[in-house]
Amino acid sequence: MNLLGSDPFSRSPSYLDEDILIRKLLLTHDPDGRRLDSELLLLLTEHIMHYATTSEVPVASLVSGLHFGAVAMNESNVEELSSLEPLRQAIYEISIQLLCKCSSEGNLHMRTMVLFDMLGKYNWDEKMALVLAAFVISYGKFRLLMQLNPWHPLAASIAMLKRLPNDLRALKPRFKALSLLVKTMMDVTKCIIKFESLPLSHVELDQEISVAKSYIYVAAYWVIRSAFTCSSQITDLTPMKSEQVRRHSDSTVSAAWELSSLVYRLSRICSCLRRQVDVCHQQLEKKIWEKLLSLFQEVPRDNQEVLDTLFASTNDLPLKDCSSQAKVGVSELNNKVVMLLISKPELLPIEKLLLLVQQTYDHPLNKKYKGSYEIVWVPIPSTNTWTDAEVRSFNLFSNSLPWYSIRLPWLLSSAVVNYVKQAWTYTGEPLMVVLDSKGMVSNSNAIDMVMIWGARAYPFSASGEKVLWEEENWTVQLMIGEIDTLLASWVEEGRNICIYGSENKEWIQELNSKLTEIKSAGVQLEMVYVGKRNLDEHVRNILASIPKENHTDSISFTKIQFFWLRLESMRRSKLRLGKSVDTDHILKEVSALLDFTDKGWAIIGKGSSTDIVKLQGKELVQCLNLFLSSQWGENVANLGFLDAIRGAPEPIPLTEPCSHSNVIPYAKGLLEGTAICEKCKHRMKKFVVFE
Secondary structure (H helix, E strand, O other): OOOOOOOOOOOOOHHHOHHHHHHHHHHHOOOOOOOOOHHHHHHHHHHHHHHHHHOOOOOHHHHHHHHHOHHHHOOOOOOOOOOHHHHHHHHHHHHHHHHOOOOOHHHHHHHHHHHHHHOOOOOHHHHHHHHHHHHHHHHHHHHHHHHHOOOOHHHHHHHHHOOOOOOOHHHHHHHHHHHHHHHHHHHHHHHHHHHHOOOHHHOOOHHHHHHHHHHHHHHHHHHHHHHHHHHHHHHHHOOOOHHHHHHOHHHHHHHHHHHHHHHHHHHHHHHHHHHHHHHHHHHHHHHHHHHHHHHOOOOOOOOHHHHHHHOOOOOOOOEEEOOOOEEEOHHHHOOOEEEEEEEOOOOOOHHHHHHHHHHHOOOOOHHHHEOOEEEEEEEOOOOOOOOHHHHHHHHHHHOOOOOEEEOOHHHOOHHHHHHHHHHOOOOOOOEEEEEOOOOOEEEOOOHHHHHHHHHHHOOOOHHHHHHHHHOOOOOHHHHHOOOOHHHHHHHHHOOEEEEEEOOOHHHHHHHHHHHHHHHHOOOOEEEEEOOOOOOOHHHHHHHHHHHHHOOOEOOOHHHHHHHHHHHHHHHHHHHHOOOOOOOOHHHHHHHHHHHOOOOOEEEEEEOOOOOOEEEEHHHHHHHHHHHHHOOHHHHHHHHOHHHHHHOOOOOOOOOOOOOOOOOOOOOOOOOOOOEEOOOOOOEEOOOOOOO
């Protein structure tokens, strides 16, 4: 590789031999570990250069922002520049060096090396960004004066004192060449920034990295040397009068030619560097992919290597605690169950997000398991690049969630994204992949499990999901869960609870009237309205009217959403486990509730008892009418409230024994209470059948 003297414009003396130059540059390089957001600094530099060359708007505010440190607030989607005072001082000192006139090429080389000594504590991308920022401040001030000079008295006075030329038309070739050179310098700097952002420490790419670094050293030298040349060109213009500009057309052409030669040289360097950085990037992605495949096929000692690879970054703190905004390393997750919440940057619909927060962070058992597991949000955009809207969504949610998130998700390795899509079948719908304390996948999607049981489902493994279902029966307790503390207390106390739904306001009023009459007679009964599956404004209005009419106790619209979301999760969970409505009683009952159309329905039960009454539509109101017209008080005392409701219709006189039978799968609690025949309304005898 020889990038110094192989082009026709080269006039480099022998002391610029490439190997010698690289050794000298490395002697000046002694970074102290600080990190400067070079990408953000370069972004503002680009803005100033754009406005300075197009003359679209005055560049005063941008130059002021860069000069006085306001750059840190320019973009909310990237990390703030650290330590503004040292940044201002560094840019000021570099500006002084650049403004010193260079009398010869040897002097230019010497000053370039002096500046490298000054920048020794910075990384290579930071050196470039700082030098470009310092030059653009000077250039921006010059162009600002030229923009304001014709019509602004203050600018005209300053231009006169500086003896700036009024007519710059003859200098257009020089300005054009200068703008092209600065653009090329920025392109080179972008390549260096891209290389420095690669998480190369996570894989072995010694040969590729060595070649790329050699290009970077040479590129850095010529970027800084070109900055001196550009500054000299601006300085030379200052004392020139308009007639001198026109008279010295040959010198203008010569100056433009000098700038063009540097453009040619830097373009070649940039092309070589870009190709090599792309090679490093491709090899890096390949190595990370292979490493992920290997890691998830073996049982590691702990979860650190797995998490290091998933969140591969040049920064030791790739995560952030969303609640405190603190930067966090993967060591905070050591030996914990880690739940990767993978979604679009828009995360989840707000009602699902609120339910997820309640079932984890606000769950009654969260204190018990706190510190045993953590949730990490991994946002993945819809396309390969992040849009401004997606960045805003990420910033909004990552500043308000009670979990961890990736700190700079747009830097997530494409190999990791592809692995998530292929190995974990992520298609855009939210996933919650669970890694056990060793870093192995214990559940490919636990999101429904969390929605149903919350922290009770810890450690959230797929095998644990099966065990939890084996312990469940179709009860009011399962339906309500922990969506509301008041309802949960009713369940725990064993109260009779009537959960009902409809969008027919007249039917609801009639039902409430009957149930209120029953309550007023001393029957302990709590009523909970849950609307319908697809909630709308009509249901919201009905809910708002219920407390006013004093018909029933009610829960909030959000809690009603939680009720239906949990039922949907129950159905998905059961279906994922291969269950069907023909063989699974819970799935049958859940599906029946979810598939109700416009008919009203009610389920009456208590706590964890499987003794449940389910009625719907007119049948429910007729049953309550019959119940109230009979000797229902005596029936409640003898049979209990639920059996009294079942037996409310008058029993049909029997001329002969009723032969109706009903076989249902055994479940704990089914032998309790009284069974009423659906046909004759008489009590039924119970038998246990063994298969």
